[in-house]
Amino acid sequence: MPALTEAGVTPRPVTLAPKEHHAKTSPMDTSAYGNSLRQYSGSIQSMFNSVSERYDLLSSFLSFGRDQFWRRALARRLMAKDYPGSYLDLATGSGEQLLAIRSMWPSVELTGMDFSAPMLNVAKEKLAKQGCSEGVRLVLGDVYKPPFEQSSFDSVSISFGLRNLPDRPALYREVKKLLKPGGRFLILELFFDSRNFLAPVHRFHLATVSPWLAGRFFYSQGKAYDYLSQSIIDFPHPAVIMDELEEAGFQGLDHQTYTFHSAMLVWGHKPINGA
Numbered sequence: 001m002p003a004l005t006e007a008g009v010t011p012r013p014v015t016l017a018p019k020e021h022h023a024k025t026s027p028m029d030t031s032a033y034g035n036s037l038r039q040y041s042g043s044i045q046s047m048f049n050s051v052s053e054r055y056d057l058l059s060s061f062l063s064f065g066r067d068q069f070w071r072r073a074l075a076r077r078l079m080a081k082d083y084p085g086s087y088l089d090l091a092t093g094s095g096e097q098l099l100a101i102r103s104m105w106p107s108v109e110l111t112g113m114d115f116s117a118p119m120l121n122v123a124k125e126k127l128a129k130q131g132c133s134e135g136v137r138l139v140l141g142d143v144y145k146p147p148f149e150q151s152s153f154d155s156v157s158i159s160f161g162l163r164n165l166p167d168r169p170a171l172y173r174e175v176k177k178l179l180k181p182g183g184r185f186l187i188l189e190l191f192f193d194s195r196n197f198l199a200p201v202h203r204f205h206l207a208t209v210s211p212w213l214a215g216r217f218f219y220s221q222g223k224a225y226d227y228l229s230q231s232i233i234d235f236p237h238p239a240v241i242m243d244e245l246e247e248a249g250f251q252g253l254d255h256q257t258y259t260f261h262s263a264m265l266v267w268g269h270k271p272i273n274g275a
C-alpha cells in the first residue's frame with residue numbers, strides 16, 4: 001500500500017478519512033501565493049474534495065467515455081523514446097493516469113501528487129483494490145510548491161489538470177525544475193475546437209448535456225460540473241500550449257489530438273544541457 005505523504009520526505013501511513021470528512025479537509029498552506037491565487041486554488045481544492053467519490057464517472061461523461069483510450073495514448077508516448085525511469089503525475093486525482101501507466105509498464109517507479117486528500121484517498125483505495133500499490137507513491141502537495149528535490153524525475157505528466165491551474169507559466173517553471181536534463185513533460189487535456197465540423201455537437205454536450213446530467217445525478221455538485229464544462233470550452237488550443245512551453249524553455253515539442261479534436265496530448269522535453 002503506498003504511503004500518502006505530506007512533504008514527500010517521510011512517508012507515513014495514512015488513515016483514510018471517513019467519507020463525511022472529505023468535504024471538510026482544510027486548505028493547504030498557500031501563503032506564498034498572492035491572495036487571489038490562494039482563493040482560486042482554495043475553491044478548486046474544495047470543489048475536487050466535494051466531487052472525489054464521483055469524479056471517475058464525471059470524467060467518463062465529459063470525455064464521451066474516451067478518457068481511458070487517451071490515458072493509454074499518453075502511456076505509449078511516454079515510452080516512445082526509451083524507458084521513462086522515475087515518473088511523476090501531477091494533479092493525479094483519483095489515480096487513473098497512474099493505473100494506465102502501471103498497466104502498460106509494470107516496473108516504472110510512479111509518484112502521484114495532488115492537493116486534494118479526498119481525491120488521493122480514492123486513488124489509494126483503487127490502487128490497492130487492483131493490486132497495483134507496489135512501487136507507487138501518493139503525495140499530498142501543491143503543483144506550485146511541489147515537495148520534491150530539483151531534477152528528481154525522468155518524466156512528468158499532468159492529465160486533465162492543467163485547465164484548473166490559474167498560472168500555467170508558473171507550473172511550467174516548476175516542472176522544468178523537477179525534471180532531470182532531457183526529461184519529458186506530457187500534458188493530456190480536454191479542449192473545445194470551434195473550427196471543428198462537430199463543434200456544435202461538442203458545445204451542446206459540454207454546455208447543456210453534461211451539466212444537465214450532472215445536475216440529475218450529482219445533485220448538490222451541479223455547479224462544480226458547470227465549472228468543469230466551462231473550463232474545457234475556455235481552454236486554449238494545442239498550438240498555444242506549445243508556444244507557452246517553448247517560451248518556458250522546453251524543446252522537441254509536438255502534439256496530437258484525439259476524438260474529433262476533443263482532447264490533446266502535448267509533449268516536449270527539458271534541454272539535455274539542463275538549461
Ligand SMILES: C[S@@+](CC[C@H](N)C(=O)[O-])C[C@H]1O[C@@H](n2cnc3c(N)ncnc32)[C@H](O)[C@@H]1O
Pocket residue numbers: 041044045048059090091092093094095096097113114115116119141142143144158159160161164165
Ligand atoms: C480534473 S482532475 C484530474 C485528475 C487526474 N489527473 C485524471 O487524470 O483524472 C484535476 C485534479 O487537479 C488537482 N489540482 C488542482 N489544482 C491543483 C494544485 N494547485 N496542486 C495540486 N493538485 C491540484 C485537483 O485536486 C484534481 O484532483
